[in-house]
Amino acid sequence: MFTPHTDAERKEMLTALGLNSIEELFSDVPQQFRFPALDLPKGMNEMFVREYVEGFSQANISTKEFICFLGAGAYDHYIPSAVDSILRRGEFFTAYTPYQPEISQGTLQTIFEFQTLICNLTSLEASNASHYDGATAAAEACITAYSHFHGKRKKILLSSAINPQYREVVHTYLSGIQDIAIETILDDQNSLPDPFAIEGSIDENTALVMVQYPDFFGRIYDFSNLIEKSHQKGALVCLIVNPIALGLLKTPGEMGADIAVGEGQPLGIPLSFGGPYLGFIAARKELVRKLSGRLVGETVDKDGKRGYVLTLTAREQHIRREKATSNICSNQGLMALAATVYMSLLGKTGMRQVSNLCYQNAHYAAQKIAQLDGFKVLTPEPFFHEIVIQCPTSVEHINHHLLEEGILGGYALESVYPDLKNCMLLAFTEKTNKEVIDVLCDILKESDHD
Amino acid sequence: MFTPHTDAERKEMLTALGLNSIEELFSDVPQQFRFPALDLPKGMNEMFVREYVEGFSQANISTKEFICFLGAGAYDHYIPSAVDSILRRGEFFTAYTPYQPEISQGTLQTIFEFQTLICNLTSLEASNASHYDGATAAAEACITAYSHFHGKRKKILLSSAINPQYREVVHTYLSGIQDIAIETILDDQNSLPDPFAIEGSIDENTALVMVQYPDFFGRIYDFSNLIEKSHQKGALVCLIVNPIALGLLKTPGEMGADIAVGEGQPLGIPLSFGGPYLGFIAARKELVRKLSGRLVGETVDKDGKRGYVLTLTAREQHIRREKATSNICSNQGLMALAATVYMSLLGKTGMRQVSNLCYQNAHYAAQKIAQLDGFKVLTPEPFFHEIVIQCPTSVEHINHHLLEEGILGGYALESVYPDLKNCMLLAFTEKTNKEVIDVLCDILKESDHD
Amino acid sequence: MTEPTIYELSSPDRTGFLFQEPNVPASPLPKDLLRDDLPFPEMSEIDVIRHFTRLSQLNYCIDVGFYPLGSCTMKYNPRINEEMARLPGFAMSHPLQPIETVQGNLALMYQLQEWLKEVSGFVGITLQPAAGAHGEFVGGLIMRAYHRSRNDLKRTKVLVPDSAHGTNPATSSMSGFDVINVPSDERGNIDLEKLKEICDDCVAGLMLTNPNTLGLFEEHLKEVIDIIHQKGGLVYGDGANFNALLGIIKPGEIGFDIMHFNLHKTFSTPHGGGGPGSGPVAVAAPLIDFLPSPVVGIVEAGDEETPPLYGFINPTQSIGRMKAFYGHFGVLVRAFTYIAMQGADGLRNIAENAVLNANYLKHLLGDTYSIPFNRNCMHEFVAEGFWDDAPGVHALDVAKRMMDYGVHPPTNYFPLIVKEALMIEPTETESKQELEKFADIMKKIAQEAHSDPELLHNAPHNTPLGRLDEVKAAKELVLCCWIPPEE
């Protein structure tokens, strides 16, 4: 299927090559391994495969029919239909990396605009063209910091209020670097880990201090002091940010951070069971040569017309090979396009609006839940759009209840923070409005009674 | 919504016009009628409107989840996904009639290719750019014939085996022409009307003889003799055809017909509760100046490059006004594109295959149903992909049963052919394969017993 | 590079879609009823996608830029409309399903009927017509049926202003009437005196476009209507220009008897390269029973607990069926979505901004182009595409030159009553900046018309093709790219 050749054409081609059969082309393949049988189901045409694949999709419950209070790194935002209509354009989705700028200005200018939006969102000066996801972007930021100090500073400090999956990925990514030390101070005094607990560990050996904002529990802090202290010790600071929060909140740049990374999924990218998403990395301009991934820069063509090219490619694997800043090649081009279209559509007004809706809905919910018998809101003010609530029974029990009423309940924290028994992390967006929150609270109230 | 103006801009524009308010622009509107209140619900944003409109769609049962044996003028064929991916291109769907050929070659060449495919499908020489639907195309063919004879022949003969809706539309369309007579000979001897019953009425006053092929009951006949007889009397003959059937079957041109019209919906156009569909009209070249609607012709540009333009526009309303062949202006451009993509994809092989699948499935079903106690297949051989079956109980009763099992049963004929009590018209396509037909038969068998 | 045709791209035995083999026992085909060869092209899926993608790139469209085609209301087509029309519940429902299984479709149609009646001030409506012209035809036949029902058989004439769109006279004659032209006066209105003169009791009705095709609101609207009514005629409103009137006036209230909508203009459904349109027709009370059958209605009233049952109703004196099934349902879904988003305020906002845009653009061009009937316009205006001091330059040249600047030309040579007409309708979805850019282009072209007329005569220069030879097309009449040679 999808091969246009007719038998006659194949024959003509073979004849031109002086061959009798296609098999002869594979004589270099060791005979005993050649042409193995493949135990796969028989191929289907499009009509049947559609039915077959739809069968899988229908075996899921989705946020189309269920209300979703799950967050913890992926958020159920509304995606304007204009976004996908651009993504469906063959000129975008069937092109590859813009190696040939003369016939790739569409992709190049889009990336350039993406970089600009990310810089303006974070108040930093240089953004790359995208990274795999928020977690890997965070890991790359650690490598950036490590190599910024030429490997001479060997400590990476991670706040324990960083998404645990992100911390895991940082550990995995850095596991090839022998002498690096990753520290996460777990402060078990408090029910929710203290993001400032790492402060005491910042020293002259620290390459990077990394915190999350809003943190994994939804809390927001002004990290300006922490950043200043880090800088006093010569360390760099990276904030892991939620881009929707930055519609309203003080930015990494405003706080003095050196690097900001994050997950761009909330910017018009479907949940899609976890991917493909969109990592972004922005930094102060001094760090640009240490950044991973592609960068697009403005220039002119031979007639002086404005245009864009991939630039500083000497950092990258295809030029620099084993000395590259990262091995990344394909990144998340189409997802960066989605985010660029989304941010362009919303613009200044819309970004503030969606940010405010998330904030307001979360605060309303927190107030209502706090009044429910047996429930406690652990996330203190100020917070953005996620809260931790402690439930009177197990999260599993409650979620089961919610599911029966068409609601996907929160994320059970106990699996990753064993101290947080019966705690769930709830996320709110512009889709979880008053009516929906009221329903949630009604069910929570009932679920206590059985 | 969708108006870009900001208040500041509006003000600037008004100032430029020397006005204080937009209201002043409407001073020509009689005051007592000006600015009426509109009693409409408050506007919603995209997120809410999606939910709202989806609510309506979910209140339907559709052929996505139900098996469909309904035909009778609209058929449930599989639509390759490539078709819609082309239709979604803004360059096609947000353009209008190609009045400016220099920047409309995409639309023009597509129509030109559509015309070619329709001509080759029907074996006729001239096709228009599309008409509203099969029924209106049939009506326009009557007008073409009437005006071909300069109104001197006043009789239009319609076979009673033509889709009753089509006959109704012909009557309505021609109701403005005072002296025309439309005859449908109903031959009540036979259970299914005889398409040749009109034969005796063909005379020197007959402008057009119109038959359907396959007819409304699925039957297929060689109309060559009828056509010859009509020609002997100087009358024109028009066949209403199903384009899928012509993948296999003898063509209007091969039988000697002068005009062929039909419903193009089976060619890659969604059922969509009856529209938008696609009428097509093809004719012998001599009739081209009497055809309704747009025509695209090949030409060259000023440098001799091949190109396409709207041609013979002097037949049309915008030039010819009250003397035009028809008043049609907008036709079914996007639907013609869909059909062109569909026919291009399937090509010679695929068109034959889909035609054969319909035929084979229908014949298998006819054989099985004929064996069921109490059921009778009224459609005799040869037939294409629809059959009339007589049921032991009311069609409503049986369809109710089928519906409970996830099947949309056939069309109840009694409402339009009162003699055909307990008769339903069943349609078969490439989607109604053996398994599905077996299920149908099982349920039919059971439905008899209660 | 010219794009090859599908036949030129064809190669024997190729196919772009693979069907399964039948899984039923084979039945013999009817030997005498089989066609000879099927002369169809043979392409793979990639060939087809590439061909039509490349073809698409030869088109100009709203999604690429300004498209001020007068009388066509080329406004932005919201993307959400496209999503809604494609929902499987809509797109995959068969028109002959039992009504119980399509209550969603019927409820939507019913609601749309109510909304359209509300915005237009009429009491009856049909969604059946496939386009504006089809709606006009319905209107013409309703006029006819109405008079006949009253045994008033002498009414053989329909009055049509000289500024009318070609479909108006064409419709009138298709409906069996003689067409009588009504001239315009020097302010672009119907010439009242002439109208009184012409109008007698043989007049079945008047087809009136308001705002008219000059973009002007008829200043004696009420008088015009009264004159016709006094003679027993009906007034048909061509609603192609209804975009200017949303929330501004309800035509049914001021006395129109019939009006068609163009959903593909006023209500943002895409034009599709020339359709599908949708042309619902609304009528005043005395005409309700003549509407084409069927219309959507409530067939079983609902109550607190159960919603009503929607179904089809055949008007008692119906002119009959105008097309198969019930109208361009997919287009209705789009228009419905649009109206639901706008609400009352949004609709009026549309009209206001459409009219503001037209007046602003007219203002910007007023010094450079001569604008006959120069008073406040509604949603569009007509300029003249020639200058006495630039002999030999025609509206066509101006239009063709615009393409070089990346904008679509206005409608030209229509309405017929303006010499070298350039009919400009910006619509409300264009921004002030876009209008100013366009005005600058038009002014530049006016300069070029004087300084370098050849530039215009040979235009366009930057398009995929240059001017095409229409005479050759009509003379040689090649209507197909490939027809099998006769043996």
Added chain:
Amino acid sequence: MTEPTIYELSSPDRTGFLFQEPNVPASPLPKDLLRDDLPFPEMSEIDVIRHFTRLSQLNYCIDVGFYPLGSCTMKYNPRINEEMARLPGFAMSHPLQPIETVQGNLALMYQLQEWLKEVSGFVGITLQPAAGAHGEFVGGLIMRAYHRSRNDLKRTKVLVPDSAHGTNPATSSMSGFDVINVPSDERGNIDLEKLKEICDDCVAGLMLTNPNTLGLFEEHLKEVIDIIHQKGGLVYGDGANFNALLGIIKPGEIGFDIMHFNLHKTFSTPHGGGGPGSGPVAVAAPLIDFLPSPVVGIVEAGDEETPPLYGFINPTQSIGRMKAFYGHFGVLVRAFTYIAMQGADGLRNIAENAVLNANYLKHLLGDTYSIPFNRNCMHEFVAEGFWDDAPGVHALDVAKRMMDYGVHPPTNYFPLIVKEALMIEPTETESKQELEKFADIMKKIAQEAHSDPELLHNAPHNTPLGRLDEVKAAKELVLCCWIPPEE
């Protein structure tokens, strides 16, 4: 015309998406934690659609024509894939939903794991890697973890052939290894003698691309693998070129220990202008426990009546998590759809035709371009883009000139071991006619290189922009179109 940026198109207070007002009682915002101005553009929906539509038209793409970018397998991306990935059941499921609510997703992933293992001959697999390079990184870390688990700490080196893709050495060093280059012999194979020399018990493994980047099947594949294995090393297969091997050989059977797939190459998922990719990694039995966590498995066996319960499993000695969640699920759905359509026969058919196409094109060009290592190639081949008798013409000039003829240039200047490399991969979805057209273009350019070299030096001529100044870009380093000026 150059396209303005979103900031140039912006106008104060405009927006392209209208949100509702919150319907909850207002909570005060945290005053000290609010940002200053948000310097974002302000555009309406129509502006945004037009901007990106116009931008798109500046791109070349598979949907428009031939795209023989070597090593990238730019095959046709079937439209059905796009539909399937967008099904709400998939696209709207949250990664942290209870597994009971996402059995469809998990079953699909499980099935895809099984299929990929079957076609490659491995026994373990992870779908987590986001792209090929990410998969390589997983492989590097697995090598590392494997040797460490055996307390074999001396293995600090990874061997990488000089023809390798840049990601191979970059990955090796990211994984903490020293990179040792292995030279090629005169037939384009690994230099066996050199390999034996270099390979010792400090070698953690070899990263081998087969067919290699010259498009050649390693003629001593088994020997190469054995040499590494004898020294206790592991053999990593870069599966970027797996398209040539579907149904031809199972790498796991001949002795590869690890291999990554590029679903966006071999399995037809779109390249998206540079991602998203997907790079599942398959391993041999001894390495299964080192796979990144989690992998999809059956957590409760099914029986006749109930299907198994799918869930996540953490391998016991896992290298850890490589990204958030489970991989590029949307890409997996596309690849799954593609494999389901192909079946065993279809997959082998792909490899056969990909290889046939490459050889046929090589044959057509053989007289005009010099082709080093000229033996039967697999899915691609490398030609030299220069001629001794056309001094001053470089591969880059040839590449740029191709654009004027409407085709995408091959990969150039890679692999590094070929002078002025033009690396050409036609893929199986191109027709014979397309290959011939392309060969004619390349021959024409070869002629021009001799007769009119300036034509090449100044190429491209027919593209939206001419050659761009890369030096200026790197020197001035303008990475944003607009940053708010400091106050």
